[in-house]
Amino acid sequence: MELLLAIVIGGLYAAAIYSLLRRSIVKLVIGLILLGHATNLLIFTAGGLTRARPPIVAEGALALTPPYADPLPQALILTAIVISFGVVAFTLVLVKRAYKTVGTEDLDDMRGTDR
Amino acid sequence: MGLAATIFSGFLLAILAPFLHRLLRGKTGWVFALLPLAIAIYLAGFHREVRAGEALRAAYEWVPTLGIRLSFYLDGLSLLFALLISGIGALVLIYAGGYLHGHAQLGRFYSYILMFMASMLGVVLADNLLALFIFWELTSLSSYLLIGFNHEKEDSRSAALQALLITGGGGLALLAGIILLGSVGGSYEISALANADGVIREHPLYLPALLLFLLGAFTKSAQAPFHFWLPGAMAAPTPVSAYLHSATMVKAGVYLLARMNPILGGSAEWHYLVTLAGAATMLIGALLALPQTDLKRLLAYSTVSALGILVLLLGIGTAEAAKAAMVFLVVHSLYKGSLFMMAGAVDHETGTRDVQSLGGLVKIMPVTALAAGLAALSMTGFPPLLGFIGKELIYEAKLQAPTAAPLILGIGVIANIINVTVAAIVGIRPFVGDKRATPRKPHEAPLSLWLGPLTMAAAGLLLGLFPGLIANSLVSPAIQAIRAEEIVLKLKLWHGLNFVLLLSVFTVLAGIALFFARNFFRRLAGRAQGLSFLTPSVWYQKGLDGLMGFARAQTRLLQNGYLRYYLLTIFLATMLLVFFKLVLPPGWQSLEKFAVARYYEIGLGVAMLLAALVALFSRSRLTAAIALGVIGYGVAVIFVFYGAPDLAITQILIETLSVILFVLVVYHLPAFNRLSGSRSRLRDALVALLFGGMMSALVLKATNLQLHPTISGYFAENSLSLAHGRNVVNVILVDFRALDTLGEITVLAVAAVGVFALLKLKLK
Numbered sequence: 001m002e003l004l005l006a007i008v009i010g011g012l013y014a015a016a017i018y019s020l021l022r023r024s025i026v027k028l029v030i031g032l033i034l035l036g037h038a039t040n041l042l043i044f045t046a047g048g049l050t051r052a053r054p055p056i057v058a059e060g061a062l063a064l065t066p067p068y069a070d071p072l073p074q075a076l077i078l079t080a081i082v083i084s085f086g087v088v089a090f091t092l093v094l095v096k097r098a099y100k101t102v103g104t105e106d107l108d109d110m111r112g113t114d115r
Numbered sequence: 116m117g118l119a120a121t122i123f124s125g126f127l128l129a130i131l132a133p134f135l136h137r138l139l140r141g142k143t144g145w146v147f148a149l150l151p152l153a154i155a156i157y158l159a160g161f162h163r164e165v166r167a168g169e170a171l172r173a174a175y176e177w178v179p180t181l182g183i184r185l186s187f188y189l190d191g192l193s194l195l196f197a198l199l200i201s202g203i204g205a206l207v208l209i210y211a212g213g214y215l216h217g218h219a220q221l222g223r224f225y226s227y228i229l230m231f232m233a234s235m236l237g238v239v240l241a242d243n244l245l246a247l248f249i250f251w252e253l254t255s256l257s258s259y260l261l262i263g264f265n266h267e268k269e270d271s272r273s274a275a276l277q278a279l280l281i282t283g284g285g286g287l288a289l290l291a292g293i294i295l296l297g298s299v300g301g302s303y304e305i306s307a308l309a310n311a312d313g314v315i316r317e318h319p320l321y322l323p324a325l326l327l328f329l330l331g332a333f334t335k336s337a338q339a340p341f342h343f344w345l346p347g348a349m350a351a352p353t354p355v356s357a358y359l360h361s362a363t364m365v366k367a368g369v370y371l372l373a374r375m376n377p378i379l380g381g382s383a384e385w386h387y388l389v390t391l392a393g394a395a396t397m398l399i400g401a402l403l404a405l406p407q408t409d410l411k412r413l414l415a416y417s418t419v420s421a422l423g424i425l426v427l428l429l430g431i432g433t434a435e436a437a438k439a440a441m442v443f444l445v446v447h448s449l450y451k452g453s454l455f456m457m458a459g460a461v462d463h464e465t466g467t468r469d470v471q472s473l474g475g476l477v478k479i480m481p482v483t484a485l486a487a488g489l490a491a492l493s494m495t496g497f498p499p500l501l502g503f504i505g506k507e508l509i510y511e512a513k514l515q516a517p518t519a520a521p522l523i524l525g526i527g528v529i530a531n532i533i534n535v536t537v538a539a540i541v542g543i544r545p546f547v548g549d550k551r552a553t554p555r556k557p558h559e560a561p562l563s564l565w566l567g568p569l570t571m572a573a574a575g576l577l578l579g580l581f582p583g584l585i586a587n588s589l590v591s592p593a594i595q596a597i598r599a600e601e602i603v604l605k606l607k608l609w610h611g612l613n614f615v616l617l618l619s620v621f622t623v624l625a626g627i628a629l630f631f632a633r634n635f636f637r638r639l640a641g642r643a644q645g646l647s648f649l650t651p652s653v654w655y656q657k658g659l660d661g662l663m664g665f666a667r668a669q670t671r672l673l674q675n676g677y678l679r680y681y682l683l684t685i686f687l688a689t690m691l692l693v694f695f696k697l698v699l700p701p702g703w704q705s706l707e708k709f710a711v712a713r714y715y716e717i718g719l720g721v722a723m724l725l726a727a728l729v730a731l732f733s734r735s736r737l738t739a740a741i742a743l744g745v746i747g748y749g750v751a752v753i754f755v756f757y758g759a760p761d762l763a764i765t766q767i768l769i770e771t772l773s774v775i776l777f778v779l780v781v782y783h784l785p786a787f788n789r790l791s792g793s794r795s796r797l798r799d800a801l802v803a804l805l806f807g808g809m810m811s812a813l814v815l816k817a818t819n820l821q822l823h824p825t826i827s828g829y830f831a832e833n834s835l836s837l838a839h840g841r842n843v844v845n846v847i848l849v850d851f852r853a854l855d856t857l858g859e860i861t862v863l864a865v866a867a868v869g870v871f872a873l874l875k876l877k878l879k
Contacts, residue, residue, distance in 0.1 A: 001713075002815065004712040006812075006814040006815050009810055010808055010810050010811030010814070011723075012723070012746070013806055014806060014808075015728070015730065017682075017806050017807070018803035019730070022679070022790065023679065023790035024790055026781055026784055026787065028678075029777070030730055030739060033743055034727065034743075037746055037750050038810070041750060042813075042817075045814050045818060046818060048818065051756065051758065052756070052758055054759065056842050057835045057841040061835075063832050064843060068758070069757060069758030072830065072847065074759050074761065075844050077759075078762055078765055078844065078848060079848070079855065082863060083859060083862055085773060086863045086865075087866070089772075089776055090866045092777060093873045095784070096784065096873075097874075099783070099785075107678050111678075
């Protein structure tokens with residue numbers, strides 16, 4: 001399974017990077033979204049995979065009993081999901097505003113505006 | 116306490132100066148002069164203790180972990196310099212009030228010059244080398260501000276920058292030297308290092324440390340080939356030239372050499388390098404002075420020459436030389452400060468500094484003429500002025516130099532002959548002969564303008580007649596600090612009829628002869644203009660231009676304004692760096708150890724990869740949004756499979772929101788167009804695939820590499836008992852790492868404000 005996930009993560013990264021390198025401003029956003037997914041999965045897989053043992057203390061027990069899925073990467077990813085949503089939401093609105101203001105979706109044409 | 120107060124009172128007054136100046140108006144200079152005067156009197160009060168060898172100390176911890184202490188001590192050398200700094204400082208403050216009378220930024224000027232004075236006192240009183248370095252750089256900084264005081268002028272700005280780059284660059288070399296010396300000697304305290312000198316000179320790092328120290332001292336004291344910043348610094352108002360660029364700041368390098376002599380001196384390297392630099396500077400400064408016609412430039416080049424003499428004497432390193440150096444230090448500060456102030460007064464009254472258009476001023480400006488004449492006589496080394504004693508001692512020291520004495524003496528005589536001529540051109544020529552038309556109708560300078568030069572010139576005469584006043588109280592303790600041995604000094608005018616006296620007479624006569632032949636040499640120098648490509652100032656300009664050109668070129672290359680090239684640079688650099696981390700540490704696990712993927716998991720993975728391809732290449736915006744949704748939900752399903760229900764719930768919620776938002780926004784944007792050519796698509800695809808492959812390899816390597824012990828066990832153990840929560844992920848977020856979650860919420864809030872602002876923003 002790690003092998004499969006590694007391929008999926010690699011594929012998502014490749015797609016994200018290809019998309020980020022495009023000139024279209026919408027593709028940039030797609031790249032950003034894909035990059036978020038790929039990174040969350042990377043952290044998840046790198047932390048070690050444990051099938052179907054969520055880190056929840058059972059009724060009557062005082063602590064988690066192994067094996068359990070590592071709660072720490074999960075906490076990190078939970079934060080990351082929310083933050084990347086914030087970034088994507090902001091970028092989307094910024095992109096829309098930039099398009100309205102500059103009148104182009106081509107990033108190469110936008111570079112003239114900060115000179 | 117007192118020592119620190121002498122320094123920090125100056126800084127305090129510097130801060131208050133602009134405000135006080137508004138209250139005091141024309142009297143500011145006179146009032147401010149009380150501070151350096153008080154400092155001078157306070158410090159002079161310690162001369163008995165200092166002479167008895169009891170150094171006065173004060174120390175405060177500053178950055179103890181780095182060995183930086185604000186430690187000060189007052190010994191003979193410090194006292195001599197500190198008295199020159201504060202004494203001349205008082206006169207300069209009065210002088211500046213007259214010279215810049217009515218200038219709109221006079222308050223600021225006082226602020227800068229007081230900051231300089233305080234920093235310079237810090238340099239000569241500091242015991243800790245790092246504290247010395249900080250004060251040292253502060254003097255460079257205040258010199259920069261003062262040279263560029265007339266900041267509307269292009270010349271002033273570039274001269275200020277030149278001085279800053281050279282002295283500041285030398286300062287950095289000094290810092291490196293200090294750190295080397297600190298690591299060799301085990302302390303940054305000068306007084307501690309002086310006790311461990313044998314170890315330092317034997318150490319392999321001695322030579323690098325010495326070279327760095329010398330670089331710092333030579334740049335500051337305008338030694339060849341760094342001498343050219345000093346004439347450039349004449350763009351400063353004259354009080355600055357008199358104070359910083361003749362009497363005090365440029366002597367900081369000399370001070371450093373004298374101070375470090377017991378620690379770094381005495382070796383063959385020291386002897387040859389310092390002697391060579393000093394002798395070369397002495398000659399070059401004198402030769403360059405001769406063809407000048409501007410009063411300040413004449414004085415600037417002769418200052419370079421004088422600094423060369425001081426450095427040369429410290430290089431020779433005998434007791435005689437140290438004696439000559441300390442006496443000449445006083446001599447030069449007095450006459451040169453006086454001549455500079457006189458030049459400023461003449462400039463102020465007549466409107467010109469060109470010696471060719473000045474003459475006969477003695478009748479109009481008798482007091483200024485008196486000061487100029489006395490100072491010039493001291494500069495020529497005429498008895499009974501202090502300059503005479505200084506020159507005798509210098510000749511004596513050169514005569515007894517351990518190596519190449521005839522050569523050093525020969526160069527010294529040439530330099531001194533020219534200095535006699537310069538003294539005559541500057542101090543005598545403008546006042547005698549016929550009156551000439553000047554831009555302004557001249558008057559006698561006001562009291563504030565002649566008090567300083569006359570005081571200093573008179574001091575030169577007084578001390579020449581009664582050298583005993585300073586011989587044993589000031590000069591011999593200073594020599595003692597350089598030589599680290601007991602010195603009894605007898606200064607007197609008459610040494611009997613000997614070779615040195617004959618040399619002095621010859622020097623003065625030859626100087627007067629040269630004075631009358633000066634126009635011939637001026638023409639000769641005019642013809643040598645073609646050789647100007649040899650001068651270091653041209654190298655400096657070329658170096659600076661080259662640096663600027665390089666900066667522009669690399670900015671054009673790296674800051675090209677294309678987002679995708681920035682990203683490409685980042686990706687390639689990341690790949691390069693990660694590649695080493697992937698290859699270097701061992702630990703590739705065989706693939707059999709991995710859990711076998713189930714068929715529906717394989718189906719999910721394939722679906723996600725296909726969706727990624729669709730998101731990339733679909734021409735329809737809606738299809739791309741759906742593909743992104745597929746990937747997002749796919750991630751959520753993976754979370755479900757591997758025991759992360761919280762992540763799955765969050766992911767599904769967020770993904771839904773994201774897709775909706777995406778569709779809403781993209782609806783307003785144009786359809787996808789093919790903007791890039793096939794070649795760049797191919798290049799990007801290659802980079803993307805390489806990066807993806809690297810990340811795959813990283814995942815495989817990371818899954819079986821445990822670099823640090825996991826801390827998850829702590830959360831698993833204590834989630835229920837300490838935080839009373841069964842869902843460990845939630846407990847981490849809201850309890851163990853609650854502050855991080857607060858940060859996350861803040862980020863979201865900021866993003867929300869940003870989104871709101873962008874939506875509501877009404878642009879014209």
